[in-house]
Amino acid sequence: MLKLERAVILSGPFTVEADFSVAEGARVAVMGPSGAGKSTLLEGIAGFRPLRQGRIAWRGADITALVPGKRPVAMLFQDGNLFAHLTIANNVGLGIRPDLRLDRAARARVDAALERVGLAGLGARRPAELSGGQQSRAALARVLVQDRPVLLLDEPFAALGPALKRAMLDLVADLCAEKGTTLLMVSHDPADARRLTPQTIVVDAGIAAPPQPTAELLANPPAMLQDYLGREI
Numbered sequence: 001m002l003k004l005e006r007a008v009i010l011s012g013p014f015t016v017e018a019d020f021s022v023a024e025g026a027r028v029a030v031m032g033p034s035g036a037g038k039s040t041l042l043e044g045i046a047g048f049r050p051l052r053q054g055r056i057a058w059r060g061a062d063i064t065a066l067v068p069g070k071r072p073v074a075m076l077f078q079d080g081n082l083f084a085h086l087t088i089a090n091n092v093g094l095g096i097r098p099d100l101r102l103d104r105a106a107r108a109r110v111d112a113a114l115e116r117v118g119l120a121g122l123g124a125r126r127p128a129e130l131s132g133g134q135q136s137r138a139a140l141a142r143v144l145v146q147d148r149p150v151l152l153l154d155e156p157f158a159a160l161g162p163a164l165k166r167a168m169l170d171l172v173a174d175l176c177a178e179k180g181t182t183l184l185m186v187s188h189d190p191a192d193a194r195r196l197t198p199q200t201i202v203v204d205a206g207i208a209a210p211p212q213p214t215a216e217l218l219a220n221p222p223a224m225l226q227d228y229l230g231r232e233i
């Protein structure tokens with residue numbers, strides 16, 4: 001269980017309040033208007049934003065004071081996931097050791113992760129030599145080698161076309177199912193949310209609500225969510 005206990009996450013003068021639990025292995029969408037605090041919520045869970053009060057616990061252990069690298073959490077960002085000057089293999093290897101001192105076993109893990117995301121044999125290339133979809137796969141491979149039980153996605157596939165985005169999200173869902181990974185994913189797309197995330201956290205004006213069933217929420221969305229999702233519901 002991932003538990004946020006009366007947590008107040010800080011982003012400059014802005015705060016996000018969260019007081020809820022997410023069951024282990026759950027897949028949860030994070031939805032809400034632009035500027036409501038969705039990224040802040042994920043960054044707080046990942047340890048990139050401090051808490052003013054409250055705590056975050058994973059499997060009963062308090063992780064509030066842990067730096068991001070020590071948390072049971074991996075996060076994919078909107079952009080900037082890959083370093084342009086490093087090969088794809090080294091970009092993935094950063095997930096194992098930030099100093100890139102990778103022994104043979106670690107290199108094998110990198111290769112296995114690249115293969116799992118469909119990039120076998122492309123490890124020697126640099127990001128600019130890959131398509132947008134392949135770059136997303138490489139970023140996902142780095143998350144895979146980290147082998148963390150919680151995965152946070154902050155719209156990492158937003159720049160891809162709809163078919164490619166769908167394929168990437170399906171790959172994420174498969175990987176999560178294989179490992180029992182707990183997934184929190186910012187989404188602007190009701191179809192994605194229905195397909196992949198049975199529960200949804202609504203964030204509005206700095207308040208993150210507890211997860212609720214996605215189908216029920218989208219069948220009868222509050223006005224704020226309707227405005228945000230437009231006619232796509």
Ligand SMILES: Nc1ncnc2c1ncn2[C@@H]1O[C@H](COP(=O)(O)OP(=O)(O)OP(=O)(O)O)[C@@H](O)[C@H]1O
Binds near residue numbers: 014033035
């Ligand atoms: N360092 C900062 N100083 C001031 N305000 C900030 C700072 N960082 C974030 N904010 C504000 O915090 C609020 C929440 O930002 P956040 O990125 O979490 O929203 P979001 O829901 O992810 O939005 P979007 O869907 O547009 O990405 C915004 O109103 C933003 O302007």
